[in-house]
Amino acid sequence: MEYTAIKLVKRPEIAITPDLFEVVRLETPPLEDGQFLIKQTHMSLDPAMKGWMMPDRDSYIPPVELGDVMRSGGIGEIVDSKNSGFPIGARVQGLTGWTEYLVSNGQGMNLVPEGIPSEAVLCVLALPGMTAYQGLMNVGKPKAGETIVVSAAAGSVGSMVGQIAKAEGLNVIGTAGTDEKCQWLVDDLGFDAAINYKSESLQAELAAAAPNGVDLYFENTGGVVQHAVFELMNAHGRIMVCGMISDYNTLTPSAGPNWVPIIKKRLTIQGFTMPDHYDKIPGMIQAMSKYLMEGKIKYRAHSLDGLESAIDGINLLFTGGNTGKLMVKL
Numbered sequence: 001m002e003y004t005a006i007k008l009v010k011r012p013e014i015a016i017t018p019d020l021f022e023v024v025r026l027e028t029p030p031l032e033d034g035q036f037l038i039k040q041t042h043m044s045l046d047p048a049m050k051g052w053m054m055p056d057r058d059s060y061i062p063p064v065e066l067g068d069v070m071r072s073g074g075i076g077e078i079v080d081s082k083n084s085g086f087p088i089g090a091r092v093q094g095l096t097g098w099t100e101y102l103v104s105n106g107q108g109m110n111l112v113p114e115g116i117p118s119e120a121v122l123c124v125l126a127l128p129g130m131t132a133y134q135g136l137m138n139v140g141k142p143k144a145g146e147t148i149v150v151s152a153a154a155g156s157v158g159s160m161v162g163q164i165a166k167a168e169g170l171n172v173i174g175t176a177g178t179d180e181k182c183q184w185l186v187d188d189l190g191f192d193a194a195i196n197y198k199s200e201s202l203q204a205e206l207a208a209a210a211p212n213g214v215d216l217y218f219e220n221t222g223g224v225v226q227h228a229v230f231e232l233m234n235a236h237g238r239i240m241v242c243g244m245i246s247d248y249n250t251l252t253p254s255a256g257p258n259w260v261p262i263i264k265k266r267l268t269i270q271g272f273t274m275p276d277h278y279d280k281i282p283g284m285i286q287a288m289s290k291y292l293m294e295g296k297i298k299y300r301a302h303s304l305d306g307l308e309s310a311i312d313g314i315n316l317l318f319t320g321g322n323t324g325k326l327m328v329k330l
């Protein structure tokens with residue numbers, strides 16, 4: 001059967017542009033014993049993809065090789081199988097790639113339990129929820145009553161972090177790039193405050209929302225929010241460095257804050273990446289499922305249509321055009 005896939009054929013200079021990709025038509029191969037054929041239905045688009053396109057071999061994961069199908073996570077349905085553990089009709093989740101179909105032997109693929117919508121899996125029980133839980137609970141170790149600021153709070157990771165923090169009894173402040181996103185954080189997700197980081201009075205608004213200072217900062221962006229929150233950190237505060245999206249499309253990284261307050265305030269600043277913590281995923285899925293069932297976690301998916309929509313659509317992550325977890329429906 002013929003299907004469409006998208007290969008990475010050029011590395012980005014700064015932004016992700018259509019000439020980095022080649023759309024190809026491929027033929028599904030005959031299955032060998034132990035293999036099964038997946039029709040991808042939901043493909044995740046993530047800011048990390050920019051890093052995977054770059055030649056940097058000094059990162060937590062090797063780059064996508066030129067000429068290879070672009071890497072992604074996703075969910076699909078098994079449409080043919082020579083593996084009894086992965087029967088026809090079952091849904092699987094794992095590294096799929098920018099492709100309509102793929103053949104797998106099961107390595108790195110997990111069956112999706114029946115009854116959970118695929119959007120919920122990609123928004124809550126996959127990378128965003130796992131990253132949020134790992135960063136907040138295992139790195140940040142929050143205590144009820146503490147104040148947390150989350151940047152890119154209306155995004156897929158940030159919205160999970162804020163809601164877990166609320167469920168754990170924290171005072172939660174989010175920053176986001178539009179007033180609509182800020183309103184959604186407060187009205188729908190129950191954040192205590194949300195501030196548009198493009199406001200000229202960001203520092204003053206943050207200080208007003210955190211009269212007792214900030215104990216935890218979940219860093220998704222870098223840039224202006226980082227500087228404003230750093231000023232407000234309390235003694236023994238913790239900064240969980242998850243992402244720095246404001247630097248992903250720049251040639252020169254922005255300057256960080258001065259380090260003297262790290263000593264004076266005895267701050268802990270820790271970076272983390274999800275691939276280091278795959279062993280904790282079963283426990284984290286259980287914890288996130290519990291929040292979900294208790295109605296403590298809401299999610300919104302921002303779906304694009306058709307594989308080729310990924311080529312331009314991925315840039316919504318860098319313009320702030322995505323409202324919710326960005327994904328492609330195929």
Ligand SMILES: NC(=O)c1ccc[n+]([C@@H]2O[C@H](COP(=O)([O-])OP(=O)(O)OC[C@H]3O[C@@H](n4cnc5c(N)ncnc54)[C@H](OP(=O)(O)O)[C@@H]3O)[C@@H](O)[C@H]2O)c1
Nearest residue numbers: 047155156157176177220221242243244245246273274320
């Ligand atoms: N460490 C890990 O293992 C791990 C795993 C997953 C994700 N991450 C990181 O987590 C962060 C969020 O990822 P996500 O998947 O949840 O994406 P997302 O938040 O759903 O989408 C990205 C958001 O970033 C904001 N943004 C873009 N450019 C910005 C800029 N220059 N300054 C401030 N905000 C900007 C935009 O929201 P606004 O409209 O609010 O500007 C955009 O909607 C990223 O930095 C990503 O790399 C890390």
